[in-house]
Structure formats: C-alpha cells, structure tokens
Amino acid sequence: MKTIHGVKGFHDVVPPQSERCTEIEGRLRAVLAAYNYGEIRTPIAERTELFTRSLGDATDIVEKEMYTFDDRDGTSLTLRPEGTAAVVRAALEAGLAQRDQVAKLWYLGPMFRRERPQKGRLRQFHQVGAEVIGRDDPLVDAEVVTLLMDCLGACGLDGAELVLNSLGDAACRPAYRAALAAYGRSRSELLCANCRQRLDRNPLRLLDCKEPGCRRAMAEAPLAHAYLCAPCRAHFAEVERLLQAADVPYRVEPRLVRGLDYYVRTAFEVVAGNLGAQNAVGGGGRYDGLVADLGGPPLAGVGFAIGIERLLLATATADYRTPAPEVDVIPLSIEAAPAAGRLARRLRGLGVRCELEVAGRSVKSAMRRADKLAARFAVLIGDDELRAGRATVRDMRRQADHPLALVVDDDGPALAQALRELGAAGGTHE
Numbered sequence: 145m146k147t148i149h150g151v152k153g154f155h156d157v158v159p160p161q162s163e164r165c166t167e168i169e170g171r172l173r174a175v176l177a178a179y180n181y182g183e184i185r186t187p188i189a190e191r192t193e194l195f196t197r198s199l200g201d202a203t204d205i206v207e208k209e210m211y212t213f214d215d216r217d218g219t220s221l222t223l224r225p226e227g228t229a230a231v232v233r234a235a236l237e238a239g240l241a242q243r244d245q246v247a248k249l250w251y252l253g254p255m256f257r258r259e260r261p262q263k264g265r266l267r268q269f270h271q272v273g274a275e276v277i278g279r280d281d282p283l284v285d286a287e288v289v290t291l292l293m294d295c296l297g298a299c300g301l302d303g304a305e306l307v308l309n310s311l312g313d314a315a316c317r318p319a320y321r322a323a324l325a326a327y328g329r330s331r332s333e334l335l336c337a338n339c340r341q342r343l344d345r346n347p348l349r350l351l352d353c354k355e356p357g358c359r360r361a362m363a364e365a366p367l368a369h370a371y372l373c374a375p376c377r378a379h380f381a382e383v384e385r386l387l388q389a390a391d392v393p394y395r396v397e398p399r400l401v402r403g404l405d406y407y408v409r410t411a412f413e414v415v416a417g418n419l420g421a422q423n424a425v426g427g428g429g430r431y432d433g434l435v436a437d438l439g440g441p442p443l444a445g446v447g448f449a450i451g452i453e454r455l456l457l458a459t460a461t462a463d464y465r466t467p468a469p470e471v472d473v474i475p476l477s478i479e480a481a482p483a484a485g486r487l488a489r490r491l492r493g494l495g496v497r498c499e500l501e502v503a504g505r506s507v508k509s510a511m512r513r514a515d516k517l518a519a520r521f522a523v524l525i526g527d528d529e530l531r532a533g534r535a536t537v538r539d540m541r542r543q544a545d546h547p548l549a550l551v552v553d554d555d556g557p558a559l560a561q562a563l564r565e566l567g568a569a570g571g572t573h574e
C-alpha cells in the first residue's frame with residue numbers, strides 16, 4: 145500500500161527532540177511562574193473576524209497566510225496564526241481584564257501560518273507568549289521585555305540582541321505614516337510589487353522589506369522617532385531608563401517595525417546571530433488599541449511571543465540524547481516475566497525511569513541491550529533470583545554486581561530504601 149506522509153510544513157516532534165522541547169518548556173514555565181503570570185489556554189480555532197479585526201486587513205498574515213475554512217454551519221473559522229488576539233478575547237470573556245484589574249497571562253501552543261516552509265519557519269509552529277492587559281505604564285513594557293530576556297536566558301540562549309523602537313500612537317503615528325507613504329511614493333519605481341501595494345495601506349512595512357531594491361529605496365526614509373509626540377517620547381525614555389536600571393542590554397533600532405498592525409509605542413525583537421534569514425527568536429510590543437478594537441473597554445496591553453522552534457535551533461546542542469533509563473529490568477526466563485513486570489511497575493511508581501525487557505533472553509544478549517540503552521543498573525531476575533526472592537542488581541558503569549539486592553516481591557519500604565541506596569551508591573542523577 146502507498147505510504148501516507150505528513151503535511152508539508154507540519155512537523156512531527158520525536159525523541160530526543162521532544163525531550164528537549166519538554167525541558168525547554170519546563171524552564172520557560174519556571175520563569176513565567178516566578179514573574180507571577182498565570183497560564184491561559186485558548187482553542188486552536190477562532191472566528192475569522194477575530195484576526196481580520198485585530199491584525200489588520202493589510203497584513204501578510206490576513207492577506208495570504210491564514211488557514212481559514214467554513215464550519216458546517218457556514219461560520220468562518222481560522223486556525224490561530226498568533227496568540228495575542230485570542231488571549232485578549234478570552235481574558236475579556238472570562239472577566240480577567242477589566243478597568244480596575246490587570247491580567248498577567250502566558251500561553252504556549254501551536255500557531256498556523258501558510259508561509260513558504262524553510263529553516264526556522266514551519267506552517268504549524270509553536271509559540272510561548274506573555275500578555276499584560278490593563279496597564280499603560282512604561283514599567284510594564286520594561287517588565288515584559290525583561291521577562292522575555294529571562295525566558296531566553298533560562299533556555300541557554302546567549303549572544304542574542306534585543307532591538308527596541310517606538311512606533312508612536314494614535315496621536316502621532318498618522319503623520320509618520322503619511323510621511324513614509326509620501327517618501328515611498330517618490331521612489332515607487334525602485335520598490336517591489338509588494339511594497340507598491342503597501343504604499344497606501346501599510347507604509348510602515350516598507351522599512352521591513354528584505355528586497356535589495358526596497359532597502360536601497362528606503363535607506364534615507366524618515367524615521368519614527370522624529371514624529372513621536374511628547375507623551376510617546378516620555379514613555380519611550382522611561383522604558384529605556386528602566387531597562388538600563390535592570391541591566392538589560394538593548395539597541396534602539398529606528399527601522400524596527402512589526403508585522404502586525406496593532407502595535408503602538410514600544411516594539412521590540414530579539415535576533416539570534418546563528419539562525420540565518422529567519423533570525424528573530426522573539427518579539428512583541430504594546431497594543432493599547434486592541435482591547436477596544438475587539439469590543440472591550442479601552443484597556444492597554446503589552447506582550448511578547450517566542451518561537452519555540454527557532455529557540456530550539458538557536459540553542460541546539462550537538463549531542464542531545466534521550467535520557468537513559470536508570471534501571472533496565474530483565475526477566476531471564478518466561479517464568480520470571482510476571483515478577484519482573486511487578487518490580488518494574490513499582491520502580492516506575494517511585495518515579496524511576498525504567499525499561500522492561502522481553503523475557504527469555506540470554507544473560508549475554510540482555511547485557512548487550514542494557515549497555516546499548518546506557519542504563520545505570522540492570523536488574524536481573526532468573527530462576528535463581530525467583531527462588532531466593534531477590535533480584536540481582538548489576539552496576540553497568542562498574543561492570544560488576546551491586547552488593548544491593550532488590551527484593552522481588554517487596555511492596556514498599558524495602559524497595560524505596562534500596563532505591564535510595566542505589567542512588568547514593570551510583571549517583572543516578574548526574
């Protein structure tokens with residue numbers, strides 16, 4: 145029969161990569177808990193209008209990257225292309241974000257965008273993100289940026305660069321948009337087709353285009369900072385002051401814009417040097433208009449997202465392997481299989497990573513197998529052991545029988561004691 149393959153851009157995560165994912169996620173959870181953010185889980189599918197309204201019609205995501213389909217009753221649904229809009233929707237519905245209440249939330253899960261797959265870019269990818277809804281204080285911008293850097297640091301990402309910009313707000317951005325559009329129009333013959341389309345609808349993205357022609361055309365373009373109103377300027381200065389006080393290094397990049405329409409004021413991105421073209425590991429910004437755009441009260445918001453796959457690439461270690469079992473339980477005869485099964489189950493119940501072999505192998509082939517697994521201890525149960533009621537424990541590192549014997553049918557204290565001794569003797573957690 146013909147083999148069925150997975151879908152392009154949708155990847156399986158198999159060991160040992162899945163083990164690394166779990167480890168990285170554990171580190172992220174610990175940092176997010178330390179900052180006192182609560183986890184939120186939202187569904188993978190949302191009403192399409194949630195994204196068209198929040199992300200903006202003229203964004204690449206809405207125009208050509210969303211997985212949108214009609215449900216059987218005709219409702220248009222979309223697989224979430226990013227996390228923020230759904231978190232804001234859910235926080236509003238649950239009453240977590242209100243005028244007098246700040247919501248500090250984080251999420252982790254798959255997102256979906258139909259982009260051209262390449263290194264560091266999948267169609268189903270995973271993001272961890274944090275959102276603070278209900279405060280417009282620069283203190284929160286600084287906290288969110290610091291949290292982002294601490295999340296990356298906890299995962300072992302070194303040498304990444306934080307870049308920062310202010311995009312202005314409803315008061316000052318229209319003038320900047322107009323200036324950029326006018327500048328772009330004066331050089332439109334140099335721009336790519338994409339950017340020519342963006343001239344009216346999304347001129348900020350002209351700064352973002354990777355086409356050499358567009359980069360040359362926009363090299364002398366007006367920059368946001370010159371257009372910031374006094375409150376935006378003060379806000380940005382305070383964010384900078386707080387980041388400096390927190391010893392978070394950054395570079396102001398006046399050409400940084402983000403792909404989504406909803407960002408105002410602070411925008412930031414973290415780029416890793418070793419990732420090639422798709423080098424942004426994480427980013428985010430402030431989205432003060434978004435909550436009201438989605439029908440909520442006029443609440444401010446700020447957040448970030450980290451791409452898990454890119455983080456894994458950027459922190460890849462050469463020889464990450466699946467952790468070896470601590471114990472390999474080996475029944476040497478068919479008769480020993482039930483006792484071996486019981487012993488393995490009790491070890492597992494005590495949290496010991498334990499492999500159980502099929503019954504009836506020769507000692508030699510069983511040892512080869514325990515060796516291959518890199519198990520710390522092999523536990524042998526043959527006819528002699530059954531008669532004595534004690535399993536033989538072989539220390540695989542020292543290639544010698546361990547003086548300790550596991551009682552085959554012990555139901556608790558002696559086994560726990562034996563395991564403690566095993567740990568103490570062998571140092572199974574190194």
Ligand SMILES: [Zn+2]
Pocket residue numbers: 335336337338339353354355358
């Ligand atoms: Zn372009």
Ligand SMILES: [Zn+2]
Pocket residue numbers: 312313314315316317372373374375376377
């Ligand atoms: Zn402003």
